[in-house]
Amino acid sequence: MTRGALLASEATTFIDETTGALMRQVTAYPSIHHHPFYYLPAYDDAMRRLILVSHRTGRPELFAELRDTGQLLQLTDHAGISEWSVHPSHDGRYVYFTAATGAWRVDTETLREEELVNFGAVAMREPGMVGAAMGTTSVSHDDHYWAVPVKVGAVTRFVIIDTRTGQHNVILERDTIGHPEFHPSDNTLLRYAGAYYERMWVIGRDGSGNRLVYKRDAAQKEWVVHETWRPGTRELVVTRWPHGLIGVDVDTGAVRQVATFNAWHPAMNRQGTLMCADTAFPDRGLLLFDPRDGIGAPQVLCQSKSSNEGAHWNTDHCPYDDDDYKQGKWKVYAPQHTHPHPSFSPDGATIVFTSDRTGHAQVYEARSDLTGSRTFASRRDPALP
Numbered sequence: 001m002t003r004g005a006l007l008a009s010e011a012t013t014f015i016d017e018t019t020g021a022l023m024r025q026v027t028a029y030p031s032i033h034h035h036p037f038y039y040l041p042a043y044d045d046a047m048r049r050l051i052l053v054s055h056r057t058g059r060p061e062l063f064a065e066l067r068d069t070g071q072l073l074q075l076t077d078h079a080g081i082s083e084w085s086v087h088p089s090h091d092g093r094y095v096y097f098t099a100a101t102g103a104w105r106v107d108t109e110t111l112r113e114e115e116l117v118n119f120g121a122v123a124m125r126e127p128g129m130v131g132a133a134m135g136t137t138s139v140s141h142d143d144h145y146w147a148v149p150v151k152v153g154a155v156t157r158f159v160i161i162d163t164r165t166g167q168h169n170v171i172l173e174r175d176t177i178g179h180p181e182f183h184p185s186d187n188t189l190l191r192y193a194g195a196y197y198e199r200m201w202v203i204g205r206d207g208s209g210n211r212l213v214y215k216r217d218a219a220q221k222e223w224v225v226h227e228t229w230r231p232g233t234r235e236l237v238v239t240r241w242p243h244g245l246i247g248v249d250v251d252t253g254a255v256r257q258v259a260t261f262n263a264w265h266p267a268m269n270r271q272g273t274l275m276c277a278d279t280a281f282p283d284r285g286l287l288l289f290d291p292r293d294g295i296g297a298p299q300v301l302c303q304s305k306s307s308n309e310g311a312h313w314n315t316d317h318c319p320y321d322d323d324d325y326k327q328g329k330w331k332v333y334a335p336q337h338t339h340p341h342p343s344f345s346p347d348g349a350t351i352v353f354t355s356d357r358t359g360h361a362q363v364y365e366a367r368s369d370l371t372g373s374r375t376f377a378s379r380r381d382p383a384l385p
Helices: none
Strands: 012-015 022-025 049-054 061-066 072-074 094-099 102-107 113-118 145-152 155-162 168-174 178-182 189-193 200-204 224-230 235-240 244-249 255-259 263-268 275-279 286-289 299-302 351-355 362-367
Touching: 061 094, 113 155, 145 178, 168 200, 178 224, 189 224, 224 263, 235 263, 244 263
Parallel strands: none
Antiparallel strands: 012 022, 022 362, 049 061, 061 072, 094 102, 102 113, 145 155, 155 168, 178 189, 189 200, 224 235, 235 244, 244 255, 263 275, 275 286, 286 299, 351 362
16 A cells, blocks of 8 residues: 555444444554554545554555545555554644654645754653653644644754745753643644653743642652643643543643542533543543533544553552562553543544554544533443542
8 A cells, every 4th residue: 555545435334232333443454553652633624534543554654534535545654653642623624643753744645755954863752651761742722833743862852943945943842741732712822741740841932931830748658640722721631540631721820620530631612612532441432521621521423432551540649659669579560552532523523542452453533422411411420429
């Protein structure tokens, strides 16, 4: 298979037996598939394409499901793609990704690939399979800027690329930089993840104002992880695993309760009015909830039936604080394609997620009256808080 290959639709539909939600399996080939990371878009704003990664060629390549026909279009034939770096542009023109030591994009119409920056002899990413090792990147809402962490020796450089000119600037060097995310309506503001013990940082696009916005309770081994912006605000919603979610105002430092269930990867719709989270230990399915009311009562959307690999999540505190981890007695094993990572479509009516329920990780969508609706009473799971 080569770039430009156009495959017949693999989509099938079914009903979730626990909620009656309409489900769609997008991919079916027996290999690894997944969509971009949960807080990043998987679709262009017009929803003409659903962007995904497929290993069906023997290595990760970018594909698009063409929404008008359901066909799968192979966008790349490119060795060394960092599969979690993928970010489609909002206008649908490009898909951005890193490969080897370069920052690339592919034109979704012509399939022309363009290297915007080559970083030279660098490691590019940290070793491992979680956090900064995933190599996630972020494109601003206006598609003008692209934020790329680059591992160089003992430090990581935070690089901002101007997508119109190719010019790039290093705005920060520090020990670790993971999971950058532009503010959903302000291309001058980003958040990123530092080390687990000082996780939540914000910084200006020009490198100004770099600061920690939440100091965790180290004595309680508090684990804050998986943060995302709430649109229309300057608040970050973050998991306090496994005790729920909190919101942190990055200007005032004010902290509020958002939810009290084991929200794992909490995604936000573009209106900031609805969230969806997968769950683990126990897996209660994909849950919808309101992030604004201080309660966040969850309602079941569907069951992901994914294997959710990552035994270190079976804890009530941060496992990286434990002596066994610090002494190297265990290592994190958490292949990311086994995690659902639910993510909203631009119109908020569809949740895309990944599941290996069939034995291979495939991309799915869930669509029902639960999305965008608060009349959830008939879907209520009495086992949930």
